Amino acid sequence: MSEITRVLKTFIGYLKRPDLYPELGRKIIKNTVNRGNAFKGKEKTGSWAAERAITQKEAVLKLFGSEIDSFRVDYQDVLQEAIRRENACPVKMGGAGALELIYYACEFTGAKQVVETGVAYGWSSLASLLSISKRDGTLYSSDMPYLAQDSDQYVGYVVPEPLKPNWKLFRFADKESLPKIFAENQFFDVIHYDSDKSYNGRIWAYDELYRHLRKGGVFISDDIGDNSAYQDFCEKNNLETTVVEYEGKYIGVFIK
Template identity: 40%
Template structure:
């Protein structure tokens, strides 16, 4: 697999430093604990690289990856992000889903708040062809192997496929073998753990 063209040089964490710090304070004030951030730098740089205008993500939580994608897509006219997110079972958590996304970015964002088996089908009806997808929802092997092919099929040639937490099982490896496409694997360091992100270019 080969990535060509100009790679953005401005770091996401530097470009949006004030906004990130402001939204991090918001998260710290929330009593409910949900999912983490993911690799925001990777998501932003790849969205910028392909100049994405149509994107689908699975899994929202506080909305860090949504915010990251929207900050990139918002620079291009006619952009749209569709996100799927299974509601959390803890009390009042639904009110915090996507809470880090400011109102000014929500006009190009659609959240489908139900399980991937239904929501992803609807997302692909809204955006049948996409420039980029970010998978971070169903953590089970069977769920990934169901969703990955649907997202891959919707990607335009040259589009970017990003999968979080690929070290949890062999789903990403098996999918890469199934489509006969070598991936990029990126190590993402966290405070207490090290996780891996898988990237494919169609």
């Protein structure tokens, strides 16, 4: 698909969804007036993250007191089936991330209420659900529809049917999804951010999500090296954060 075709298809997709008009306006501003803010502070945070980064295994042991080796053994069949489904999926989306970090964050907090932004295949959703389903908890997910490609039916594709009763998926931009989620539940045990990667988008979402994280809860943000939003947020709130290097990218995690 050419860039012009993709943009045109996306625009038409927005026009067909009046409930997404607010996000269309924000997209236009982000890609014109605020275009330079997407990577604001990237070089600064790249150095900052590199100096602090540890492995996922080290982070889980340091923060949650758990070894991660048993995860792949205990859930071998589930994970193999998820890989099979991803490989069979006709649409390509983001792959699996630091699943153990998410799973053990839920185990550490005894999570019953989790919120995540960004779903794609549903790998992070699967990691959360494997934990919280033991306690009949609920995962609230915010995921913007994929307007440029016919992939909506494949969102959460790797999540097995038995786990879906514990999952609520909101198909709007975060600025519309999160208020709907917070109307259903005010405080969360674990928050996982993996959606709008722009500086302004992150700063808005971090503030909103942090207010709804209970004391002792775990906050995780993917791809914090894209810009300095996560570093600036932590410094503004005097948060001691751990930085995880995973597959060449940086993840931020802290306990409130």
